[in-house]
């Protein structure tokens with residue numbers, strides 16, 4: 128198989144954790160042994176946890192030596208591996224969607240990990256333009272590792288778009304859940320896996336933006352219970368005062384929740400949730416749409432607005448399809 | 458990676474040619490070298506052409522020896538490989554979605570191919586219940602090859618469903634092309650890749666079934682020009698006589714086309730094309746739906762009918778998503 132095949136595996140894996148890594152970028156990594164056998168396909172999953180490279184390296188070592196008892200904590204894991212790798216990954220190669228980091232951040236640098244373990248080749252989809260973390264390519268080359276740049280670069284850049292937006296200013300996306308025939312109404316339309324992913328996203332947000340109409344009509348709690356995680360702070364956009372809402376609507380009883388009536392400037396990672404009207408009102412402010420489509424046809428009215436979309440990634444969550452889309456401005 | 462990973466690659470590849478192999482089953486095959494490196498991921502693409510196993514073996518040999526000048530014709534290819542394999546695939550393993558054939562059909566048996574080339578392991582998702590072709594497992598075992606059955610068996614059985622239906626009686630499916638918000642109307646809604654696949658399907662059909670309403674309204678030609686292939690015979694279901702249609706509607710001018718007004722019993726592979734009303738009228742006769750969804754929202758009415766669907770496979774064709782669905786009878 129060609130290099131694109133392996134890099135696509137890395138990028139696809141990274142997309143599965145897209146946005147969940149906030150404020151870090153989504154990154155994927157595939158490791159092949161010296162004979163070209165795939166040992167691991169991993170991704171960075173959450174800020175503070177192992178980078179994709181460390182995750183993939185530890186999985187690969189575990190495949191080669193199932194008796195290895197690896198520490199959980201990312202720093203301990205990095206150190207343990209550097210001391211106990213037994214040369215198992217000598218001559219291995221890695222495909223990484225982003226240039227490996229070269230600085231001591233929350234975790235030790237991944238570029239050094241590859242050289243310590245004796246990797247012979249590293250394939251990188253795109254450079255890290257982030258000043259602090261960059262320099263991985265030069266470091267790897269200095270250590271005598273063959274480095275190949277630009278495999279699937281376009282896809283890797285698409286993967287980084289949310290990260291680049293929230294680094295620079297803010298990233299705003301709209302979550303829409305549809306039936307296969309385009310209705311946004313009715314009872315729960317998404318699979319358990321889709322709803323769990325959506326709850327995990329909520330728990331990472333700086334802010335969840337909803338409309339007064341939805342709140343009055345659905346009386347939601349808007350928490351992250353399916354991911355067993357922290358409920359997001361809210362911004363309620365409404366023509367009416369907060370005081371006019373029924374205080375028994377569950378979302379008002381979530382502990383430690385801040386509720387705003389306009390978007391505070393410190394919020395950098397923002398999700399909008401709603402239906403047709405809310406999307407119509409805010410479509411020009413959005414960086415992306417996240418659309419879930421289930422597998423049923425029904426007799427309900429569809430969402431109607433003219434939007435040409437460019438899919439950046441599509442995947443599956445049980446019977447649902449979901450996609451990240453950019454709006455094509457005409 | 459586990460066995461399921463490789464078998465899923467084989468099954469996914471087979472789905473890309475689903476229905477195009479009529480009257481043969483869709484089959485996929487992945488080959489790893491003796492060290493576990495992926496050499497090829499292939500599928501059976503068309504009746505009369507190489508089986509998936511032969512296709513994958515020839516691709517794998519070409520990877521290992523790019524100078525090999527392989528013949529096109531499947532029989533010649535099989536013979537050439539048996540004589541010129543140079544032991545390159547000794548110790549290799551194969552993942553096949555269906556038990557390799559064991560009889561001389563249009564092409565020589567694939568089970569024999571694996572043993573001649575010195576494969577050491579063959580992973581098979583599901584048995585071939587077809588009396589003539591079966592026996593591959595026993596043959597492989599007799600040759601001292603390790604055989605593992607039942608990897609991803611559920612998915613492999615789903616892959617075979619159309620084949621089992623047209624073998625037994627007939628296979629009827631409905632093609633529907635939707636926007637992301639569920640409208641079936643308006644101008645071309647599908648990507649070039651989707652339309653090319655749909656045209657390739659048309660060229661393999663015994664019969665394309667359409668309604669009088671569509672013909673009057675769209676004045677289509679219903680040919681297979683995007684696949685540069687043979688236009689299908691038609692069945693026009695209408696309350697009115699064929700004579701009442703405008704004879705200048707392009708579909709009537711396709712050379713060598715037979716046009717029926719009811720489904721002839723000899724037709725075993727049948728596609729319905731139409732919109733909401735046509736689907737409503739015939740949904741109880743269908744074995745599957747093939748639904749294309751593009752990536753745009755518009756302001757048109759959606760298709761409205763209550764159908765709970767179970768996706769068997771979903772894939773992408775450029776910016777479109779498409780899926781094969783079974784109807785869940787409630």
Ligand SMILES: [Zn+2]
Pocket residue numbers: 178179180227228235236237238
């Ligand atoms: Zn790193």
Ligand SMILES: [Zn+2]
Pocket residue numbers: 508509510557558565566567568
């Ligand atoms: Zn065969």
